[in-house]
Structure formats: C-alpha cells, structure tokens
Amino acid sequence: MFLERLTQHFHRLRQSAFLVGLLSLAWFALRTGTKPSRAVYPCQRAAAANSYMWLTVYILPFLSLVSRKASIGLNRRAIIAASVIIVVAASVTYWGFPEMWGRKGQSETNLTLNEMGATSQPASDIYVVDDTTGNDGGFARLISLMDENGLLFYASPEAGKGRGPYGLIARDDVVIIKVNSQWDERGGTNTDLLKAVIQAIMEHPDGFIGEIVVADNGQAQYGSAPGGGGSLDYDRNNAENTSQSVQDVVDHFSGSHKVSTYLWDTITTRRVSEYFEGDAEDGYVVNATVNDNTGIMVSYPKFRTKFGTYVSFRLGIWSPQKRIYDSNRLKVINMPVLKSHSGYGVTAAVKHYMGVVSDKLTAQLGGRAHQTVGRGGMGTEMVETRFPVLNILDAIWVNALPGNGPGTSYSEAARTNIVAASTDPVALDYWGAKYILLQVAQNKGYTGASSIDPDNTASGSFGDWLRLSMQEIANAGYRATVDESRMNVFIANE
Numbered sequence: 001m002f003l004e005r006l007t008q009h010f011h012r013l014r015q016s017a018f019l020v021g022l023l024s025l026a027w028f029a030l031r032t033g034t035k036p037s038r039a040v041y042p043c044q045r046a047a048a049a050n051s052y053m054w055l056t057v058y059i060l061p062f063l064s065l066v067s068r069k070a071s072i073g074l075n076r077r078a079i080i081a082a083s084v085i086i087v088v089a090a091s092v093t094y095w096g097f098p099e100m101w102g103r104k105g106q107s108e109t110n111l112t113l114n115e116m117g118a119t120s121q122p123a124s125d126i127y128v129v130d131d132t133t134g135n136d137g138g139f140a141r142l143i144s145l146m147d148e149n150g151l152l153f154y155a156s157p158e159a160g161k162g163r164g165p166y167g168l169i170a171r172d173d174v175v176i177i178k179v180n181s182q183w184d185e186r187g188g189t190n191t192d193l194l195k196a197v198i199q200a201i202m203e204h205p206d207g208f209i210g211e212i213v214v215a216d217n218g219q220a221q222y223g224s225a226p227g228g229g230g231s232l233d234y235d236r237n238n239a240e241n242t243s244q245s246v247q248d249v250v251d252h253f254s255g256s257h258k259v260s261t262y263l264w265d266t267i268t269t270r271r272v273s274e275y276f277e278g279d280a281e282d283g284y285v286v287n288a289t290v291n292d293n294t295g296i297m298v299s300y301p302k303f304r305t306k307f308g309t310y311v312s313f314r315l316g317i318w319s320p321q322k323r324i325y326d327s328n329r330l331k332v333i334n335m336p337v338l339k340s341h342s343g344y345g346v347t348a349a350v351k352h353y354m355g356v357v358s359d360k361l362t363a364q365l366g367g368r369a370h371q372t373v374g375r376g377g378m379g380t381e382m383v384e385t386r387f388p389v390l391n392i393l394d395a396i397w398v399n400a401l402p403g404n405g406p407g408t409s410y411s412e413a414a415r416t417n418i419v420a421a422s423t424d425p426v427a428l429d430y431w432g433a434k435y436i437l438l439q440v441a442q443n444k445g446y447t448g449a450s451s452i453d454p455d456n457t458a459s460g461s462f463g464d465w466l467r468l469s470m471q472e473i474a475n476a477g478y479r480a481t482v483d484e485s486r487m488n489v490f491i492a493n494e
Contacts, residue, residue, distance in 0.1 A: 107131070107417045111439050116489035124424035124481050125149060126431050128491045131417050134192030134396050135240055138419055139200055142392075145492040146421070153390075156206050163205050168389045169331060171206040174213070174309060174317055176332045178355060178388070179246060180406075181230040181263065182218035184237065186397045186413035187406055188246075189335050191239040193394055193419060195249045197333065202257055210258070210329075213305055214250055216355045217264035224407065229265045230355075236410075238337070238397060260306035268358045272302060275310060275318040276325075284358040285314070287384075290367050294472060296377035297367040299358045300385040313356065314385045334388035334425065338432050339399035339408055344373050345451045345462025346433045347406050349391040349425035350469050353378045356385060374460050376468025382425070383476035393420040393432050400440035402448035414440050426470045426480040427487055430454045433462065454482065 113130055127145045132138025143153045147162045155167035169175060177197060179189035194214065202208050218230020225231040233247040246261060253259040264284075272283030282303040290297055300313040310318035316327035336352035344351060357369040369377060382388070395418040399408040416436055422428040433454045441449040450456045457463040466482065473480040481487065 108415045109440050109443055111416060111418070111436065111443075113418070113435060113491055114489070115491050116484065116487055118486050118488045120483070120485045122479060123486045123488050124422060124427035124479050125151060125488045125490065126420060126422045126424075126428055127151070128418065128420045128489060130491060130493050132396070132419055133240055133417060134190045134196060134394075134419070137196075139193065139196035141492050142419060142421055143200060145490055149488070149490045151423070153200065154204055154206070156204075158206075160205065169201055169204065170329075171204050171208050171210060173210045173329050173331045174305075174311065175201060175210065176311070176313070176330070177212060177214045178332060178334050178352065179214055179216050179232075180335075180337050180352065180355065181216040181232050181234075181246060182223040182355065183407045184224040184231070184234040185242075185409050186238050186399065187224065187337065187339070187408040188234065188238050189337055190394045190396050191237050191244045191246055191249050193392070193396065194246060194335065195244075195252065197335070197392065198249065198253055198259060202253065208257075211305065211307060211309055212253075212257070212259045213262055213311070214246055214259070215262040215264055215301075217268055217301070217358070218355070219359045220265040220268050221360065230263060232261045232263050238394075242410075258307050262301075262303055262305065264301045264303070264355075267301060267303060269360050271361055274302065274312060274315065275320070276315075276323065280304075280310075280320075284361050285312070286358065286361050286365065288365050288367075291372075291377070291380050291384075294372050294375045294377040294380045294468070295367065296357075296369055296372040296375075296380050297362045297365060298381055298384045299362055299369065300356060301358075330386065332386050332388040334391040335394060336391075337398070337408075338393055338395040338437055340402055340405040340437070340452055341462075342403050342405065344465065345402075346429065346437060346454075346466075348393060348429040348432055349388075349422075350378045350382070350429050350466065353381045357381055374465045374468075376465055376470075376472050379426075379469030379472030379480075382469075383473055383478065387473075387476075387478055388425065389423070391422055391425045391428050393422075393428055395420060395432060395436050398437055398440060400437045400444065400452070401446055402441060402451045414444065416440065424479050424481065426466060426473060426482060429466060430482045430484075431487065431489065 127142055129138045129142045143162055146153060152162055152164045152167035154163035155170040156163040181188055198212060201212060216230055220229040223229045233245045236242055237245050250259050250261050267283045270283035271286055272281050273279035274285055284299050285302050286297055286299040288297055302312045304310050312318055316325040316330045318325050334349055334352055336348050338348050341347040359369050362369045395416050397413040397415050399405045399412055400414055401412060418436060420432060433452055437452050438449060441452060454463045454466060470480045470482060
C-alpha cells in the first residue's frame with residue numbers, strides 16, 4: 001500500500017511541469033557551477049530545455065504583468081537571460097553563503113569520529129566539537145566540553161563553571177593568539193573561529209582587563225601577499241563571509257577592548273637584543289648557537305603592542321620602570337589550520353610554530369629554521385620560547401590533498417566542520433591527521449595519502465618528524481604523545 005502511494009506521488013510529481021522546470025533550472029545552475037563546459041553534457045542540455053520552457057511559461061508572463069514599462073526595449077531572450085542570472089545568483093548565495101539564508105554550512109565529507117578512552121597513564125586529552133562553522137557557538141561548546149572533562153578555560157580565584165585556580169586565561173593576561181596569515185582563502189585560520197575565541201576571552205567571568213594580540217610571521221617570503229609573506233588583512237579569507245579578514249575581526253573589538261594585531265613579517269629581518277640588555281627596539285632575538293638535537297637556531301619576536309605593552313615572546317611582559325619580566329601574564333593560544341604540506345606532509349599545531357621563528361635571520365646566520373622541521377626543530381622552538389597554553393585546531397575547512405598545501409584555495413578545500421583542542425600539540429596533530437585529514441583523503445580517493453599518515457615513520461615523513469618534535473617537548477617536561485592508548489578523545493555533537 002505504501003509503495004503504491006509513493007508511486008502515485010512520484011507520478012504526479014513527474015507530471016508537474018512547474019516543478020520539473022524549476023528543479024531542472026536549479027540543477028542546471030548548480031551542476032554547471034563555475035565550469036561552463038559542463039553545459040554541453042546530455043543531462044545539462046535536457047535540463048536547459050526544461051528550464052527554458054519553465055521560464056517562458058511561468059516567469060516571462062509574470063515579469064510582463066509586473067512591469068510592462070520595464071520590459072520596453074527588452075526582447076524575449078533578454079528577459080529569459082535576466083531570469084537565469086537571478087536564479088543562478090540566488091543559487092550561488094544559497095549554497096555559497098548559508099548564513100545569509102539562516103542555513104548552516106554542510107560538511108562535504110562523511111567522517112567517523114569516535115570518542116576514545118586512555119588505557120595507560122599519563123594521558124593527553126583532546127576535545128572535539130563536530131558540526132560547527134565557527135560562528136555558531138561551537139567554541140562555547142568546546143569550552144563546556146573542556147570544563148566537563150577537567151580543563152578550565154578561565155583562570156580565577158573562585159571555582160565555578162569553566163573557571164578555577166588552575167584555568168588557562170586570567171582576567172589580566174596578555175594573550176597572543178598565533179594564527180596562520182601566510183596564505184589567503186582556506187590557507188589561513190578561520191576568522192569566524194578567531195572571533196569566537198576573542199569573544200570568549202572578553203567574556204571572562206571575572207571581567208577581562210588584559211590585552212589580546214593576534215599575530216603571525218609569514219616570513220616576508222612566499223605566501224599570498226603581494227611580494228610574498230603574510231597579511232592580516234586579505235581580501236579573500238577563510239570564513240562564512242569570505243571578506244572578513246583577521247584585521248576586520250580585531251577592529252570589531254578594538255573600540256572598547258585592548259585587542260590589536262602585529263604582523264611579525266615587518267620585523268623578521270631585524271635582529272635585536274632583549275629588553276634587559278638595554279634594547280627597546282622591535283625585532284627578533286636569535287640564539288646563534290645551533291641546537292645539538294634538531295639543528296635549529298631558536299629565534300622569537302620581541303615587540304611593543306599598539307597599547308604600549310612590551311612583549312618578549314620568550315621571557316614575558318617587560319616593565320621598563322621595574323626592569324623585570326612578568327612571565328606568568330603572557331599566554332599563547334596556538335590556532336593552526338589542518339592541511340597538507342608539500343614538503344613536510346602535514347601542517348598543524350607543531351609545524352605552526354614556523355610562524356614564530358625568523359626564517360630569514362636564521363638563514364643569514366647559516367641555520368635556516370625551516371630546514372630543521374624534519375629534525376624536530378619546531379619542538380625545540382616551542383619549549384625554548386613559550387609553550388602554548390592551548391592549541392586550537394581549525395579543521396572547519398581542510399586541505400587533504402597530499403603534497404598540495406600549505407596554500408589552499410577555496411576549490412581545493414574540503415569542509416569537515418570540526419574544531420579540536422588540546423594542551424598537547426603532538427597528540428592533537430596525530431589525532432587530527434589520522435582521523436580527519438587521512439579520512440578525507442581516503443574518502444576522496446586521493447593518492448599518496450601515506451604522506452599525511454602519522455603512523456608512517458619513514459625517514460623524513462610527517463610521522464617521523466612529529467615523533468622527533470615529541471621527544472624535544474617531552475624532554476622539557478611537557479606532556480606529548482603519539483600513543484593512542486594514552487589519549488582521551490571527548491566529542492561534543494550538536
């Protein structure tokens with residue numbers, strides 16, 4: 001009986017010229033998309049014919065009735081062409097800008113994410129929010145998930161929801177949010193997510209009176225900016241509204257809060273000494289002694305913020321009056337994009353610290369930082385400068401095409417709608433590469449996926465240098481693991 005009724009409804013649908021024509025037009029617009037060559041496909045020709053009839057029968061008379069004067073001088077083909085443009089534009093905004101229609105962006109991939117319980121101790125905790133676009137309260141859900149499982153986002157003398165003496169961010173902290181700004185489009189950190197993180201800090205339950213600096217070093221070479229390097233104010237960005245740059249986000253808050261940007265590209269070729277040595281200039285401090293294990297010359301920025309705060313990335317907040325550093329007040333939140341890398345397989349939380357070093361100065365001194373990634377150099381950089389209090393992995397859009405990144409265009413990115421966080425950058429990178437990036441690559445049938453597999457430990461591979469970085473981090477006393485038996489994975493689904 002049910003099958004019979006279903007057949008009847010389907011038969012009526014097929015007999016509806018209005019619906020068939022409308023659906024044909026929508027199919028033609030969406031299927032052709034940005035590739036006009038598809039219009040010659042047989043199915044597209046049939047859809048085009050149905051669309052033409054629909055526009056002629058239903059739209060043309062309507063337009064004629066609405067305004068005969070407006071149609072003066074326009075022939076029938078011009079009106080139909082205008083109608084097609086209107087429908088195509090509506091389709092593009094509907095599917096390309098879901099927030100304009102009250103829709104949530106849909107994931108393009110079918111990923112299986114499972115919670116995981118550690119069977120050995122000590123263990124690293126990974127917190128995951130699925131089905132989030134960054135501007136929909138996903139980060140608030142992440143904070144709640146962290147709170148429910150032992151990690152408090154807010155440091156406060158009072159214990160309560162999401163806060164306590166062992167929380168991460170205090171009300172008077174200076175917080176550096178390290179983003180990826182070397183690449184535009186989907187290669188940079190999602191600015192919707194960035195906005196949510198800044199908002200969360202501003203909503204500190206004790207009242208935030210500190211300062212936030214959004215920063216990165218695109219190394220003034222390569223990258224998407226004219227002439228190479230990074231930018232915090234791209235025209236094409238990673239967000240639902242792609243015109244929203246990092247600078248736009250910061251400007252949104254800067255009227256009433258101490259929020260600013262600092263593009264370290266502007267000082268990456270200037271070698272300076274520390275404040276305590278009498279050097280007040282912005283620039284890069286470089287330890288020209290090569291690390292025995294990883295070969296890196298550790299380097300880091302030292303700068304004055306827009307609001308006059310003196311910051312040493314390694315030593316903390318400098319007081320010119322007292323001539324002392326306050327190390328405890330300086331916190332780093334590490335916010336990388338999950339994507340493939342043409343040379344090192346995967347770039348995520350650990351590799352993201354290439355945006356802290358000065359590649360140019362270290363190259364001039366004979367120990368180029370980028371060449372040490374494969375030896376675990378970013379692990380050394382992390383522990384010998386300032387270790388992040390939290391790593392937030394932006395996997396809303398990822399580049400899972402092996403060897404294709406780190407630059408990622410809109411067309412190359414795959415939408416997964418996932419954000420993950422951990423205090424352990426190694427565990428986060430391992431889990432993100434294995435359960436997000438590798439799954440997407442396999443689902444899409446990409447070849448060469450071994451380059452993004454964290455369990456591939458061939459010399460020079462991502463899995464190899466991730467473990468070398470792990471050794472540097474663990475030797476310094478921080479928790480770091482690639483052992484899944486030592487990982488707790490907590491997942492918050494909407």
